[in-house]
Amino acid sequence: MAPAATALVSCNKLFVWQFGMKKSGVPLRPPMHTAPAMPCASKSPHRTYAAGEDPQKEDAVDGPLAKSMRFKGTAKLVPSDCTPAPEQSGPSSEGGVLPVACEASSGVVTQTRPLPSVLIIHTGGTLGMQTTAFDASEQLQSRFQGVVVFKSGTGGDYTKALQPGKLLLNLVTAVPELKTFANLQLKVLMNKDSCQIGPKEWIQVAHELHKRRDEFDAFVIVHGTDTMAYTASALSLMLSGFAKPIVITGSQLPLCMPRSDARQNLIDAVTCATAGFSPPHIQLEEVALCFGGVLLRGNRARKKSATIYSAFDSPTYPPLARLGVGLEWKRDALLQFEGTGDRAHRRVAYTPRLKLEPSVIRLPIVPGCDPKKAYGDLYARGVRGIVLEAFGVGNMPWTKATGWIPWLRSQRKQGMVIYLTSQCESGGLHPELYRTGSLALELGAESGPMMTPECAVVKLMLCLAHPDLPLALPIAGEL
Secondary structure, rough: HHHHHHHHHOOOOOOEEEEEEOEEEEEOOHHOOOOOOOOOOOOOOOOOOOOOOOOOOOOOOOOOHHHHHHOOOEEEEEEEEOOOOOHHOOOOOOOOOOOEEOOOOOEOOOOOOOOOEEEEEEEEEEHOOOHHHHHOHOOOOOOHHHOOOOOOOOOOOOOOOOHHHHHHHHHHHHHHHHHHHOEEEEEEEEEEOOOOOHHHHHHHHHHHHHOOOOOOOOOEEEOOOOOHHHHHHHHHHHHOEEEEEEEEEOOOOOOOOOOOOHHHHHHHHHHHHHHHHHHOOOOOOEEEEEEEEEEEEEHEEEEEOOOOOOEEEEEOOOOOEOOOOOEOOOHHHHHHHHHHHHHHOOOOOOOOOOOOOOEEEEOOOOOOOHHHOOOOOOHHOOOOOEEEEEOOOOOOOOOOEEEEHHHHHHHOOOOOOOEEEEEEEEEEEOOOHOHHHHHHHHHOEEOOOOOOOHHHHHHHHHHHHHHOOOOOOOOOOOO
C-alpha cells in the first residue's frame, strides 16, 4: 500500500499536522525549523526560518492527501502518541508522509504557528448527515426539479458509527480554509437530530464547555437548526461570564451536497470565533449564532425559515456582525461594549449554572379559548413554569367564558411561576396599561423587557433550578 494511503486507513487516532516536528527520533526538518505544537495561541512560538529561506514559499508534499491539504511549510501527518510503522522507520522518500498504526480516537489538526486553538463540538444536525437519507438525484430532477427532499422516514437518520477522526479529515478536506484560521480539534459529543436535543443535552454541552474552557481560545458548536435558538439561549445563560467565543452553526443542506451552505457557515463561524487574533482584533465574549452570513447574539436569535439559507433572524437586537466580502462588526452591539451609562453591560464573573428544571411550558393565548378546559390544572400535572404569550404589550381576554385571570389565580396559589411575554416578535411589554395585564402582575406574574420565547423558556428553567436568580435580572444580554 502506498505510504499516503496507509496513513489514511491505518490510524484514526489524534491526527496531528505538524510543521517540522521531531517524532520518535526521526528528524523531519532541521532543528532550526522546529517548534513544539502548543494548545493555545497565546503560548505558541513563532516559527523560525533558516537564512535565505522564504517564509512565504509553500513546500510541496506529494501524495493525494497532501494535494488536498496545503500548508505553508512542510506538512507531516503524524498521529499523536503513535510511532511510525516499522517498515517506515525513517523519513519517507515519497514526500515525507509517514504511515502510522494506532488505535481510533478523536481528531486533531494542528499547525505550529501562533494560531488560536478552537474546539469544534459536534452535536448532530443536517451538516453531518449522509446522502443516503435523500432521494437519488435523477428522482429529484424528474419529480421535484432539483429540490432536495428526505426519503420517507429518513429525516434525522444519522450515521451511528460516526468517528471524530474521520469527520475532522472530511471537514478539512471539504473546507481546507478552516486550517488557515486556527488549530482545530474535534469532539463528537453526540450525533442527534436537533429535535431530540433538550435540557439534558444542553447541560451536557455546557459541562463540556466548562471543562474545556481553559484549554482553548474559542469554541464552535455544530448543531441542527430546529432547536439551535434554544441551545444558544441555554448556553448563554448557563455559562454567564464565560468570556470566550462560543459560536453555534449548522446548515440547511449536508456538507456532502453540492449546493450545501455548510461550507460557508463553517468558515464564517471559525472566522468570527477567531477574530480577536487578527486585525482589527474584535474579541467575541459571548454565545453567538452564525448562519447565512450574519452573526447574532445567541439568546436573541430565532429561526425564521425552514428552507432559505438566511434561516435565522434577531428581531429584538441588531446583528453582531455581517459577513460578505469582508467582516463588518457592530462593535457597540457586542456584550462587553453594550449600552452606555446606567444601561451599560456590567461584566460579571464567570458563573456556571449547570442545572435546569425542564417542567416549563409555552402557552399562547388564543381568542375564545377557555384555559380551564384547554389546560386544566397544569401544576397538579407537574408543570412548574408557564411562559404566557399575551397579545400586544401584555393584554388578554376578560370574559366569563374565557376567564384567564381566574385560571392564572388558581395556578399561582399552588406555586406556579408565570412569565408574561408577547406574541409579537418585537416591541416593548407594558401589561400595566390594560386591566387584565395589571391583574396578572398583581397575582405575581413576572414581566419585563421582552425576551424571545426560546430564551424565556430556558431562563424560566434556569430560575426554577436556581431560586436565588431573579427572572428579570439580565445575565447574558438577553433583556
